[in-house]
Amino acid sequence: MKFWYSFIKEMKLSSKSYYFYIELGMAIVLLFILLFVVPDNYDIKGKEYIYLDLPQVVRDRLRKDLLKEDLDGVSQHLKVEANKTAFPAELYETEESKIYLLDSKEALDAFSSTERVPAVHVRVNEDNQIVQTYYLQGYETQKLKNLLLVFQNKKAGLDVIEKYSDNIIVRSIYREGEPLSDKENIIPVILTFNGSLMSLFIIAAYIFLDKDEGIIKAYAVTASSVWHYLLSKIGVITITSIVTTLIMTVPIMGMQPNYPAMLIFIVTSGFFAASLGLFLSSYYKDITQAFGALYIVIVIMMMPNISYFTPSWDPDWVKIIPSYVMLQSFKEIISVDGNMSYVMLSSLGFAVLGINMFILANYRFKKTLSL
Amino acid sequence: MIKVKNLFHSYNNDEKYAVNDISFQVDKGEIFGFLGPSGAGKSTTQNILVGLLQLQKGEVEVAGYDVKDIKNNMFNKIGMSFEQSNIYSKMSGLENLKFYGKLFDVKTRDPMDLIRMVGLEGKEKIKAGEYSKGMKHRLTFARSMINNPEMWFLDEPTTGLDPAIASNIKDIIKAENEKGVTVFLTTHNMYIADELCDRVAFIVDGKIRLIDSPKQLKLKYGEKLVEVEYYREGELLKERYSTVVEEEKNKLVEIIQTNDIQTMHTKEATLEEIFIKVTGRGLV
Numbered sequence: 001m002k003f004w005y006s007f008i009k010e011m012k013l014s015s016k017s018y019y020f021y022i023e024l025g026m027a028i029v030l031l032f033i034l035l036f037v038v039p040d041n042y043d044i045k046g047k048e049y050i051y052l053d054l055p056q057v058v059r060d061r062l063r064k065d066l067l068k069e070d071l072d073g074v075s076q077h078l079k080v081e082a083n084k085t086a087f088p089a090e091l092y093e094t095e096e097s098k099i100y101l102l103d104s105k106e107a108l109d110a111f112s113s114t115e116r117v118p119a120v121h122v123r124v125n126e127d128n129q130i131v132q133t134y135y136l137q138g139y140e141t142q143k144l145k146n147l148l149l150v151f152q153n154k155k156a157g158l159d160v161i162e163k164y165s166d167n168i169i170v171r172s173i174y175r176e177g178e179p180l181s182d183k184e185n186i187i188p189v190i191l192t193f194n195g196s197l198m199s200l201f202i203i204a205a206y207i208f209l210d211k212d213e214g215i216i217k218a219y220a221v222t223a224s225s226v227w228h229y230l231l232s233k234i235g236v237i238t239i240t241s242i243v244t245t246l247i248m249t250v251p252i253m254g255m256q257p258n259y260p261a262m263l264i265f266i267v268t269s270g271f272f273a274a275s276l277g278l279f280l281s282s283y284y285k286d287i288t289q290a291f292g293a294l295y296i297v298i299v300i301m302m303m304p305n306i307s308y309f310t311p312s313w314d315p316d317w318v319k320i321i322p323s324y325v326m327l328q329s330f331k332e333i334i335s336v337d338g339n340m341s342y343v344m345l346s347s348l349g350f351a352v353l354g355i356n357m358f359i360l361a362n363y364r365f366k367k368t369l370s371l
Numbered sequence: 372m373i374k375v376k377n378l379f380h381s382y383n384n385d386e387k388y389a390v391n392d393i394s395f396q397v398d399k400g401e402i403f404g405f406l407g408p409s410g411a412g413k414s415t416t417q418n419i420l421v422g423l424l425q426l427q428k429g430e431v432e433v434a435g436y437d438v439k440d441i442k443n444n445m446f447n448k449i450g451m452s453f454e455q456s457n458i459y460s461k462m463s464g465l466e467n468l469k470f471y472g473k474l475f476d477v478k479t480r481d482p483m484d485l486i487r488m489v490g491l492e493g494k495e496k497i498k499a500g501e502y503s504k505g506m507k508h509r510l511t512f513a514r515s516m517i518n519n520p521e522m523w524f525l526d527e528p529t530t531g532l533d534p535a536i537a538s539n540i541k542d543i544i545k546a547e548n549e550k551g552v553t554v555f556l557t558t559h560n561m562y563i564a565d566e567l568c569d570r571v572a573f574i575v576d577g578k579i580r581l582i583d584s585p586k587q588l589k590l591k592y593g594e595k596l597v598e599v600e601y602y603r604e605g606e607l608l609k610e611r612y613s614t615v616v617e618e619e620k621n622k623l624v625e626i627i628q629t630n631d632i633q634t635m636h637t638k639e640a641t642l643e644e645i646f647i648k649v650t651g652r653g654l655v
Contacts, residue, residue: 214457222474
């Protein structure tokens with residue numbers, strides 16, 4: 001019952017504190033950004049600006065070839081802007097790129113010199129050979145330059161590359177459902193940081209507020225245990241995390257996520273993060289002193305984001321950082337037919353780690369009550 | 372109620388002791404004053420007694436409980452009023468008391484009674500954060516009584532209070548003591564110690580220099596003299612007479628019987644004077 005009273009008291013106090021409303025406010029702001037600013041999928045197709053400075057017959061033949069690759073088999077006539085001037089262009093959209101055929105050298109120069117995009121001038125030389133002149137911008141990699149040389153000059157290896165490419169088969173190993181859209185792919189990052197990891201910092205803030213008011217000392221001379229006090233704080237933060245997570249997830253993902261698994265994971269990962277926050281805050285008198293340690297934790301926890309958005313960079317040491325597991329688990333939770341075994345296993349891991357961390361934090365708090 | 376034997380405490384776990392081999396005992400129903408200047412070891416000792424600091428070396432028993440292995444039950448018998456007010460500033464005074472009342476396993480007092488007792492009636496629904504320093508102090512003091520403690524620790528209970536309220540607080544302490552509550556009073560205010568305490572301990576540099584009742588100390592260290600001011604033949608005279616030497620005693624009686632006495636004071640020492648005499652240091 002004492003724990004219950006402490007929990008209710010903490011709920012009341014939280015509802016009167018700024019942190020609570022900042023968390024809710026941030027969740028709503030993030031929701032609006034996801035809903036109205038972030039597109040469902042990013043336009044990652046490369047844009048190519050080409051001026052075909054060729055005889056009409058050749059031009060028509062090249063257009064015909066392009067139309068074969070166009071997604072809907074129809075080119076689109078439009079105006080494109082460079083250096084504040086609109087130029088007429090013809091757009092061919094293939095699976096990999098958007099090709100804009102410009103109708104003048106002037107337009108090509110405008111794009112290559114002011115818009116910082118690669119442009120290609122295709123012409124016929126004195127020997128009646130078709131020559132491509134690439135206007136690169138300086139940021140292209142050597143690999144791309146080599147590829148262009150190989151492709152355009154057909155000096156070596158093109159047939160090998162084509163043969164190799166044709167033999168590559170992409171097969172989904174365990175997932176039958178649709179992959180996440182680009183927007184949905186951001187949600188695990190937000191849930192990890194605003195849901196689970198934020199518990200670490202919010203609980204530290206609450207503890208330092210109480211230390212400042214001397215509340216922990218007053219609590220320590222009652223017949224209630226210090227762990228009641230600590231756990232009631234974690235309880236409040238967990239409730240807040242669940243609310244903010246649902247605010248951000250339900251309007252975007254609807255019923256797609258596995259919500260029971262999500263609740264379990266928020267509770268266990270939040271418990272771990274909050275216990276870690278308690279443990280850290282037991283070493284310091286105020287948040288100013290604790291800032292160094294908190295900053296180091298923030299930087300370490302951010303590392304897995306690089307791996308998340310750059311899957312080719314995935315060293316083993318990143319995988320043991322808790323935020324890595326959180327990111328992957330949230331991704332599985334919101335995916336259709338996500339790997340729930342992974343989620344349950346990581347929930348168990350966070351629960352065990354959290355209990356150990358909580359016991360340590362409780363021991364530390366009992367030892368430093370007079371601080 | 373309190374037994375302390377060979378207590379040591381070092382904040383850095385070295386030989387530099389904040390509390391250095393102190394022993395004392397507080398009997399049930401007694402008001403025991405712990406007097407000393409800042410940094411003498413008063414708060415360290417008190418924090419060990421209530422479990423806010425871990426016992427490192429020595430034996431300490433409070434209200435029948437061994438402090439080495441503190442059980443939550445012990446706090447059902449203990450009340451603690453801190454020098455620095457530590458209350459939930461976002462809760463009202465009444466909410467603070469109601470909440471703390473729920474953290475004990477024993478019958479607790481009516482929060483409104485306590486509010487009235489410390490003169491906060493009418494202010495009980497205001498957020499404690501909006502209280503003045505003195506009001507917060509009174510609320511902290513009231514909270515320490517919520518569980519009807521048998522053993523009451525008071526750390527500078529009248530600090531920062533105006534004389535009328537300080538007097539009220541002293542009356543409450545006396546009244547609770549008359550009901551049988553044992554009081555451990557930590558202070559550097561010798562007047563409150565003199566007025567309230569059955570016995571006092573002088574602590575300096577982590578060591579107890581002396582334990583005795585204020586009365587005995589005054590008798591032992593005070594001068595046995597009476598200073599008298601009186602008119603004789605229109606002239607105001609001021610003289611001192613021993614209360615021990617027979618001849619001077621008789622002379623004093625004669626003066627009282629035959630002259631117009633204006634003032635008469637015994638020249639007993641104050642606790643502060645005794646403290647300085649015994650420890651060689653002031654109480655600041």
